Amino acid sequence: MPSTDTKASFVKENFNQIARKYDLFNDLNSFFLHRIWKNHLVKEVEKETKGQLAVLDLCCGTGDISLRFHKSKRVDSLLCIDFSSEMLEIAKSRLKEPISSGRAVLKIEDATNLKSVPNNSLDAVSIGFGLRNVDNLPKALSEIYRILKPGGVFANLDVGKVKSPIISNLANFYFFKIVPLLGYLIWGGKNEMFDYLPVSSLNYPDQESLKAHLEQTGFLDVRYRNFVFGNVALHLGKKPLR
Numbered sequence: 001m002p003s004t005d006t007k008a009s010f011v012k013e014n015f016n017q018i019a020r021k022y023d024l025f026n027d028l029n030s031f032f033l034h035r036i037w038k039n040h041l042v043k044e045v046e047k048e049t050k051g052q053l054a055v056l057d058l059c060c061g062t063g064d065i066s067l068r069f070h071k072s073k074r075v076d077s078l079l080c081i082d083f084s085s086e087m088l089e090i091a092k093s094r095l096k097e098p099i100s101s102g103r104a105v106l107k108i109e110d111a112t113n114l115k116s117v118p119n120n121s122l123d124a125v126s127i128g129f130g131l132r133n134v135d136n137l138p139k140a141l142s143e144i145y146r147i148l149k150p151g152g153v154f155a156n157l158d159v160g161k162v163k164s165p166i167i168s169n170l171a172n173f174y175f176f177k178i179v180p181l182l183g184y185l186i187w188g189g190k191n192e193m194f195d196y197l198p199v200s201s202l203n204y205p206d207q208e209s210l211k212a213h214l215e216q217t218g219f220l221d222v223r224y225r226n227f228v229f230g231n232v233a234l235h236l237g238k239k240p241l242r
């Protein structure tokens, strides 16, 4: 598994490699539930904001959450950022219409250094299953905080920690033993990326710790909602108005 120094290049190279299988893998390993969680993310962003929105889907991958924002009548402009060119290629083909109309823009950039995105420029930033792959969590959070407008919303969907020991043991068995096998099956052989994906959750903060990270960054009204007993969590936080 990668060290902190090699994590970014490992993650980028391996997402490039598995890009074409990623959506199928996601559907099968979550029993299609990721689609429902992503719908909730977009609904929560709509609920927490007013008027027409400029949205960034960060670590957008193949554009699964971006597509949902594209379908929202509240979204005027959509920026989709990822550092994997192959994942973005798929997002590009799925978002042909908004790209050609100029409503969506895709960029290759690192979540820890969003140099092309101006300060205070976005109403909402989302990340789906991306934050635990980032090699410098505080840096990514401070970048998100910087680019949000005052009052803007950050929504983060990712794996969570289960409190009940019985459910946690079952979930760990599924996540660490079955999910990699599912990946090999879809890939057609062993691939360490499918071992990395569950392992990447080990050093990722639990729900309360991530809430604390968001508050330390400056976000207000931070809350989270658990899905499937806390195996997945959606965090929301607001940049203060002043």
Ligand SMILES: C[S@@+](CC[C@H](N)C(=O)[O-])C[C@H]1O[C@@H](n2cnc3c(N)ncnc32)[C@H](O)[C@@H]1O
Pocket (backbone or CB within 6 Å): 008, 011, 012, 015, 026, 058, 059, 060, 061, 062, 063, 064, 065, 081, 082, 083, 084, 087, 109, 110, 111, 112, 127, 128, 129, 130, 133, 134, 135
């Ligand atoms: C598990 S996929 C999630 C894709 C999509 N958001 C979804 O929910 O289906 C994680 C994505 O995060 C991207 N990623 C990881 N670290 C990143 C970083 N530091 N900067 C930009 N993208 C990153 C990967 O390239 C990959 O496409």
